[in-house]
Amino acid sequence: MSQSKNETVVLVLALLLTLGLVGAGIWWFSQLSQGNRGGTTTSNDRSLSERISVGEKSLLSGANAAKQQGIEAISKGDYAQAIRSLQTSLQSQKNDPEALIYLNNARIGTGKSYTIAASLPIGSDPNGALEILRGIAQAQDKVASAGGINGVKLKIAIANDDNNPQVAEQVAAALVKDPTILGVVGPYASDVTLAAGSVYNSGQLVAISPISTSVKLSGFSPYIFRTVPSDYVAARALANYMTSNLQKTHAAVFFNSQSGYSQSLKSEFVTAVSLGGGQVEAEFDLSDPGFSAARSVKQASDRGADILMLATNTGELDKALQVVQVNNKRLQILAGDDVYAPKTLEVGGGAAVGMIVAVPWHIDANSNSEFVRQSRQLWIGDVNWRTALAYDATVALIAAIQRSPTRTGVQQALRSPEFTAPGAAGNIRFLPSGDRNAPVQLVQIVPGKRSGTGYDFVPLR
Incomplete structure (x- = not known):
């Protein structure tokens, strides 16, 4: 047999072997897939039972x-x-x-x-x-x-x-x-x-x-x-504090466009500021891959903002705290309830002193309750x-x-x-909308010993 014929036989045998392996693999995968799809006692159900x-x-x-x-x-x-x-x-x-x-x-x-x-x-x-x-x-x-x-x-x-x-x-x-x-x-x-x-x-x-x-x-x-x-209540409380108590009318808002909560709080705050005679001069998306705290704070200041509003969710809290550190108490900061966290006190430190946060409840405002x-x-x-x-x-x-x-x-x-x-x-009590008819509590970050960080959230009276 010539060398070319030997090579042909080898190639044919190799092809047949490859096809056999591929066919076996397809059969095995199809059996596995059918097993995963066929009925309710699947790995997904086992996963749910573990939850x-x-x-x-x-x-x-x-x-x-x-x-x-x-x-x-x-x-x-x-x-x-x-x-x-x-x-x-x-x-x-x-x-x-x-x-x-x-x-x-x-x-x-x-x-x-x-x-x-x-x-x-x-x-x-x-x-x-x-x-x-x-x-x-x-x-x-x-x-x-x-x-x-x-x-x-x-x-x-x-x-x-x-x-x-x-x-x-x-x-x-x-x-x-x-x-x-x-x-x-x-x-x-x-x-x-x-x-x-x-x-x-x-x-x-x-x-x-x-x-x-x-x-x-x-x-x-x-x-x-x-x-x-709801965010409607918290946003109006913050906006009212901004325009009435602080006598400020120009704000910049930091939010996460990928969070429904963050978008909701941001939108409600923008509306509330406008109704109170103020204006939001800039909006910054914390989820933007190119977000820069230093650049954003500078832009906010350049556009005339005298208030920074952190409408962040927990997922972007780290970036929001970068804003706090860069700002270093130059502009007054307001924030939603996801900023109410030990991390804010630990990371924000002295730069966070004076920040106003809207929360639904605070223990110091209810210290005598059962x-x-x-x-x-x-x-x-x-x-x-x-x-x-x-x-x-x-x-x-x-x-x-x-x-x-x-x-x-x-x-x-x-x-x-x-x-x-x-x-x-x-x-x-619940409204027909399913919402609770209740106010929010504004708290402020001050130096203190209770949290162990050197700073505490305390209610505004």
Whole structure:
């Protein structure tokens, strides 16, 4: 056989081998894909089951040995052991709301209960999730001490939605599918609540957000409520302080065009300033890849701005704090509630002194309330507005369940003009839009020792 024929045979054999391997690969991939598509017991469902817990798993990191033993006991149905272990855990970690919720759930065991869920940003903002959980846990603990809701104990299911719209939709679908869930506290960000809210609306399950402030949520759904005032209220409070108290009329706004909350607060502030006789001279998008704090502050000053307004969301807080540092107290700064964070005090430091921030609630303005007294006893420290308004959202659901312990009954109770419940931030009432009719509190950054950073947020009187 000639060399050319030998080469031809080799090439043919190689081609056949390649085709065989490719065919096997295609068959394997198609089988895998069919397995992933075929039915409801997929990896996605397993992932969802890992995101929701009433005590059989910890969704937060850092569980101590006693807490882990308690969780394992719950998963085995050994509630007596779970109670002992979780009580031991709380003796060493008193401010752990997940452990307290699981303890109260374990005390219910297999007994009759009403269940509500919390949809939280555990994966993306564990500190924010803990702040919210403390309010929910405090409300559950209070109703447990009172003997339940008309004698029936309250169980809490905790869900991690990562503060992600797509994940929150999946979590919402799972909660809607569970007939024992009578209401939801959450979600967190406005964009996430808008996404998940469509699912809650179609599933006719009430969700009360303690955090979402976007004006797009006003009247969004008869099943979506919130215990936090909308951006309309916060923007007008800041704009009024600017024009009336500071006697300033020219502002520059820093915002994130990729955040519904940030866009909402920015738009409401621009409108409010205009109505008050002022003008916004410049707008700067913090999400712009070419954003420069130094250049933006200079441009704002060159255009005549005498106020800098930080309408940022948490995701762009670092860039907003660059603005604070570059400005270094030259121009007065106003800000929305996402700027109310320990990082602002730590990073902003002396450059942030004098900044005015609009928040829904502040502990120093409510220091004599029952909620504050109980929270300090329970968590061995002060709580912030996120905890207070999560408490209020839970209290609202408890009051609605007390009236009528069905999904329909809860929704009708909350929408009733006569509905009211005593909360941390005053009486809880909802407008027909689902909004809470409540003011905001303006706070100022001053030198202080309470936070441990050398600076504190204190209420403006």
